[in-house]
Amino acid sequence: MKIMTELTSPSGQTAMIGIGEYRVGSFPMMTIGLGSCIGLTLYDDTLKVGAMVHIMLPDSAGRKDRPGKYADTAIPLLLKELNALGCKNRSLVAKMAGGACMFEYFGTNLNIGERNAEKVRAVLKENNIKLAKEEVGGKVGRSVTFLPASNGKITIRRADGTAGEL
Amino acid sequence: MKLSSVQSDAIQELGNIGAAHAATTLSQMLGSTVEMSVPAIKAIDISELGNYMGEESAAMVAFELQGEIPHGGYIIFYISKESAIRLTNTMLGLTDMNRPMNEMDESALLEVGNIMVSAFLDATAELLGFIMLPSPPALSLDMAHAAMSSLVAQMGEEVDEVLLFSTELVCEEHKIDSDIIMLPETQTLARIVELMENMMKGI
Numbered sequence: 001m002k003i004m005t006e007l008t009s010p011s012g013q014t015a016m017i018g019i020g021e022y023r024v025g026s027f028p029m030m031t032i033g034l035g036s037c038i039g040l041t042l043y044d045d046t047l048k049v050g051a052m053v054h055i056m057l058p059d060s061a062g063r064k065d066r067p068g069k070y071a072d073t074a075i076p077l078l079l080k081e082l083n084a085l086g087c088k089n090r091s092l093v094a095k096m097a098g099g100a101c102m103f104e105y106f107g108t109n110l111n112i113g114e115r116n117a118e119k120v121r122a123v124l125k126e127n128n129i130k131l132a133k134e135e136v137g138g139k140v141g142r143s144v145t146f147l148p149a150s151n152g153k154i155t156i157r158r159a160d161g162t163a164g165e166l
Numbered sequence: 167m168k169l170s171s172v173q174s175d176a177i178q179e180l181g182n183i184g185a186a187h188a189a190t191t192l193s194q195m196l197g198s199t200v201e202m203s204v205p206a207i208k209a210i211d212i213s214e215l216g217n218y219m220g221e222e223s224a225a226m227v228a229f230e231l232q233g234e235i236p237h238g239g240y241i242i243f244y245i246s247k248e249s250a251i252r253l254t255n256t257m258l259g260l261t262d263m264n265r266p267m268n269e270m271d272e273s274a275l276l277e278v279g280n281i282m283v284s285a286f287l288d289a290t291a292e293l294l295g296f297i298m299l300p301s302p303p304a305l306s307l308d309m310a311h312a313a314m315s316s317l318v319a320q321m322g323e324e325v326d327e328v329l330l331f332s333t334e335l336v337c338e339e340h341k342i343d344s345d346i347i348m349l350p351e352t353q354t355l356a357r358i359v360e361l362m363e364n365m366m367k368g369i
């Protein structure tokens with residue numbers, strides 16, 4: 001598992017963020033094929049620095065080994081890393097995408113996507129972070145690109161070829 | 167769980183038998199020959215799932231494995247979007263490749279998935295005497311990673327690595343390429359390995 005904090009990505013390319021991973025910096029970041037998972041970004045417009053995490057589940061239930069995997073551990077961790085780079089919580093803005101329900105039949109028993117989105121909202125609120133925008137739910141996969149260096153621009157792409165800014 | 171080479175071989179053999187039955191049913195539905203690959207077993211860290219399944223559009227018909235073990239993991243009929251439309255066109259007697267998929271296609275895919283997965287699980291049940299019943303099917307026509315990661319999320323908080331066990335089924339005549347993928351939960355995997363080992367020892 002790759003976890004790094006740095007201001008430029010080592011290759012100069014877009015950092016691909018797998019399930020449970022996160023990155024902090026000003027380089028382009030991307031999560032592909034979000035289903036019930038959440039792609040959460042935090043962005044500081046004064047410093048043009050941001051963080052992105054690929055959350056899979058709402059609660060860690062005390063697990064410590066993969067903090068980026070769970071909403072309750074991922075957000076405090078990103079804040080800590082961003083604070084270390086000089087970001088103030090009050091200047092951070094959050095956006096999220098994902099939280100879909102890809103399989104309707106299974107979704108009736110336990111809608112993880114919806115629970116993920118609810119937990120992210122709750123933990124952001126606890127930490128007084130503003131959630132500026134979200135595109136969650138539905139039965140649709142999403143890929144998200146985050147460009148901290150370009151005013152925190154976020155693009156969402158869907159399987160049907162449509163794309164839009166968040 | 168880490169598998170020894172003997173255990174991997176055992177699971178491969180099980181996949182061979184299950185997939186052979188599934189291939190026969192597909193071949194009957196298409197009225198054409200279907201070839202199958204050697205089953206591949208991969209242990210994949212969840213953070214690297216994107217290296218195996220990406221943004222490509224695919225139809226996935228997923229079933230939860232139920233029966234002796236209530237939430238035993240998943241079994242999936244996977245087919246790329248291009249192959250999916252060739253498959254339903256063949257079944258429905260259509261030729262247009264660029265038409266949008268509709269409810270008829272969805273029903274056809276669910277039905278094919280149902281028949282193939284049932285054949286796969288019947289064969290493995292007969293071989294091992296271990297009953298894995300498929301739940302009703304659920305279909306996703308979207309990015310492969312979005313669908314697969316949603317299934318992995320349903321396997322529980324403690325899952326950091328999944329064992330993906332897949333067999334490719336190809337119909338050359340109609341250029342249809344599909345996979346049967348099993349995503350067993352730890353208990354299911356342990357039970358399969360135990361039963362296969364006993365069988366090979368002649369118990």
